[in-house]
Amino acid sequence: MNTLSDSALMLKVKSGESHTLGLLYERYKKRLFGFFYQMSKDASLSEDLVQNVFIRVMKYKHTYTEESNFLSWIFRIARNVYYDQFKVSTKNRTSDLDEVNEVFMVDSIERNIEQSEKVNLLKTALNQLPSKKKELIVLSKLKELKYKELGEIVGCTEGNARTRVHRALNELKEIYLTLEKR
The missing domain is CATH 1.10.1740.10 (RNA polymerase sigma factor, region 2, helix turn helix motif)
Structure with missing residues (x-):
């Protein structure tokens, strides 16, 4: 079985x-x-x-x-x-991105600290996204679902899912860069 x-x-x-x-x-x-x-x-x-x-x-x-x-x-x-x-609540939920920590691991302590700050910045940026966009990034990039599967989950075509993820990533990048300048 x-x-x-x-x-x-x-x-x-x-x-x-x-x-x-x-x-x-x-x-x-x-x-x-x-x-x-x-x-x-x-x-x-x-x-x-x-x-x-x-x-x-x-x-x-x-x-x-x-x-x-x-x-x-x-x-x-x-x-x-x-x-x-979470229907009642409209505020964004926080997310733990342990997988991102693994991606940014480096040998040097200085680089480790710098990378840790970047990861925290990325987490902060991800948490500032609307929950639907955050969900798209989590499912596609961290859970590694294919765009076709993602489209079936969120109720759209594969191409539309790809577009939504791309836009969510662009918005994440904008938020990240804005936070980085502070």
């Missing part, structure tokens, strides 16, 4: 074999947790949201089709769970 594709497992869940959901949970809990944690910076909340995703998977299993891309389908649910959690 471990060799079955995500889609095949989900089709089994859909047909009533609920025990196969555990395999999907094991495959996706870390990715979903990472997504929620980067969006909310709250580990406890992120764990709860991962659970909520799988509750919704069971609730909406009838909407999954064989033609569906499972990754896109589950991240669309995750996105909805996240936004449902």
Whole structure:
């Protein structure tokens, strides 16, 4: 059963074999947790949201089709769970970018300090973006989703997803450069 594709497992869940959901949970809990944690910076909340995703998977299993891309389908649910959690709040959420820290690691202590300041500046810039743009950057660059998958998640075409990410990155760059000048 471990060799079955995500889609095949989900089709089994859909047909009533609920025990196969555990395999999907094991495959996706870390990715979903990472997504929620980067969006909310709250580990406890992120764990709860991962659970909520799988509750919704069971609730909406009838909407999954064989033609569906499972990754896109589950991240669309995750996105909805996240936004449902924060519907009332309009303020931007902070994000933890540990992956960015790894990218900027350098041997020299001086460079390390300089790079640390850049990472903090990048985090600050990312947190100043509207949440929808921040979400696009997190999903595309940190979670490494393809533009086609991203488009399916946010409800647009692949080309439109690419354009939105490009614009979000440009806005992030502008904010970063403005902060850097201060």
